[in-house]
Amino acid sequence: MNRHGELHPLAWWLWAIGMATAASRTTNPLLLLLIIAVLGYVVAARRPAQGWARGFRAYLILGLVVVAIRTVFHIIFGGGLGETVLVRLPELRLPEWAAGIRLGGAVSAEGLASALYDGLRLATLLICVGAAVTLAEPRRLLRTLPGALYELGLVVVVAISLAPQLVESALRVRRARALRGASGRGLRAVRSIGMPVLAMALDRAVSLAAAMDARGYGRSGSVSAGTRRLTAGLLLMGLLGLSLGAYGVLAAPEQGSVGLPSLLVGVLACVAGLAVGSRRVLRSRYRAERVDPRSAAVAASGMVAAVCLLVTSRYDVATAYPSTYPLDVPQLALLPVLGLLIALAPAWVARSPTSPDSRATERPSATGAEPTPAVGAGRS
């Protein structure tokens, strides 16, 4: 059963994958900005109060950086295609063997626009990932993993949650170092803070490992070497098939019929591998994640957006890929806009029926009388 009417953790990932698929099917900056706006709105409305949810801003900044890098690279190395020259940078003459590479020179509006579109698309994909990470608790996603992958998944999740702890201990050590009169800047500060932080991280990792061991983590039935090899082989084959298939379906659909069959083979091999591997696992689950109508609706709304953009990219190329040569003003069309607006639905659909607004219930603890609640100390 899901806790307090929370969504199935996969729902948000499917929704975000839908949005990412939509973004990968267009270079229209208006549509891309609309996707980012939808992601931002839903995250702002449905973000859980826990610590890991504060990272969305970082993904937005990362997106901006991507756009900036893509544009700067275009200006320095880009082709001078296009008539509308905006500025003419000093051009560096390269020796003959480097013909074809250009440094500096004219910067045209057409080229710049195409670079911007491209960068924006990449940034949107990144922000999609960011939204999924923000909205779905990573540890709950872990529970939906098949048994054979559980232990690997746990290691990954524990490693992920070490990062904020590292930041926290770095801050602590820096604060402590100021007590010894250090300014906390410069190369020496890096060494004097880095050393204890690393030592602390190591100590923590060791004591966590010891605690997990003492709590029975990694108990498993005996398994023959043959089974282990079979599992590994099947999984490797499955992953190969999946990557090949995903590439075929998403990136190069015009390449013909490689995509779908290899995707299918990949899925089958993965399922078989996980089934064989899960047989040796003793673990049970305290909570099963169930699919409820709201989760399905969230996932479906993302899929609708993806389908709308897929259709647009096939039948309305001018909207999906606005021409940059000659430079056209990007247009909007009804279908993709409608599709993306449907993907906004989780902002309302995902609201839990038991706790009307998850953040409203968090508030009392944030305004309590003490910074650290000390209920345990309130005895007589």
Next chain:
Amino acid sequence: MIRFDHVSVRYADAAADALSGVDLTVPDGELCLVVGRTGSGKSTLLGAASGHVPHFTGGRLSGRVLVDGRDTREFRPRELADVVGVVGQSPVDGFVTDSVEDELAFTMESLGMQRPVMRRRVEETLDLLGLAELRDRPLAQLSAGQQQRVAIGSALTAHPRVLVLDEPTSALDPGAAEDVLAALHRLVHDLGITVLLSEHRLERVVQYADSVISLAGPGQPPRYGVPGDVLGASEVAPPVVHLGRLAGWSPLPVSVRDARRQAVDLRSRLSTLAAPATSRAGGSVVLRTSGLTVRYRGGPPVLHDLDLTLAAGQVSALMGRNGAGKSTLLWTLQGALKPLRGTVHVGTEEPSALDPADRRTRVALVPQDPTDLLYLDTVGTECRQSDTESQRPARETRALLDRFTPGVDDDTDPRDLSEGQRLSLVLAIQLAARPRVLLLDEPTRGLDYLAKDRLAAALTQLSRDGTAVLLATHDVEFVATVADRVLVLAGGEMITDGATRDVVLSSPTYAPQVAKVLAPDAWLTVAEVARALPVPA
């Protein structure tokens, strides 16, 4: 239940055995307390019972350890998880999940239990440890006492026969510590669990113990028996036992209740004597705050409108439950935190306006984890670095260190020092700057009685030399020994400020054992009583 069969442990590269000649059996359903000085092998003994030693730590274990009939030689810790539950010193380091309920279920999931069984046991454990209202809370938002109870709960859900706890109350305020120990006491009585527990502050736990294992140190076999017998012969003992020895009681009492019944004579003898000297009044005011209000970004005020003075030559103790704002106050007084409103003045200067190097010559702070201040690889280089930092002649820091704890080798890695030695090193480094005010955050955590006595002597000497000392602590016995004045902080406000004797005698939570035994007379420590009594005939 736990059988140690001629067990010795030697770690790799160690010159001597960490544990030797342990040959004893802890019977089923007993709460057994492990005592000993720092480095006497308490953690090693506990680790051996859970299989942690040597499977995880390395080293060589000779002899056999049998837990519920299973030899730890053949069973790794994870295969003992259904028999032994382990709770460490720092519960946060052992948490695998985010929320209380999931953490409680983790061990059972590893053991592959049925879901209905798991759900039932989680509910039972939530009730048993009083965690029911916290079930959905993220672990990071709990107080230290609550976290420790979750850690105990998560070890309990698998219904182990043995529970091994390594200093479970070291980070807790007296109230929270009592909660945790009361929960343990109930487990022993209701469920018949065998508990193996180590603790430095014996006064907290010894009345709950059925038996005691006293570790004498490297190369000597431990003593095992009923608490009164074993502690009577041990250098590590709570104040009531020392008082009992002084008064010549037999059998030696281990609890305040026993001692009070035997103390009728002593009380009447003492009541004819002059009352112990009152606390020293402070000299001139060194540090003064007015209207101090501190708040973390976005949160409510942690400290509210605080007026406080610290006087030269006085040791003040700052008490209050976990999360009351003690650490925040210390960091604000040091100047590292800027108050929202109000001021801190040392003389005429505000520490927060100075740069870090000047600040520490006015107010020095030894933080809760002194290791944070150390980053070089030997004690010698740390001392030399400190001399340069504080612009002192060579070896001044080293001389200070020798004054607090003589005999620390220059080539030792600071991380290999005992808690007491490490604290002395950090204290020496901070005092090399010759501050007028010294602040210490929980200095007695992890210290054994001998190290505490040394620290008390050092702090008393410092205050005699004119330094104003303020220490935040939960340790009521230490406060009774060292402090002239006690401040109690609750909900961000100073609710009490008075002479130690008046404050600790007025509330049972803060009263030391000797005061409880000898009430209504105002004696606080064994040393006071010893000084007052005429030499016995």
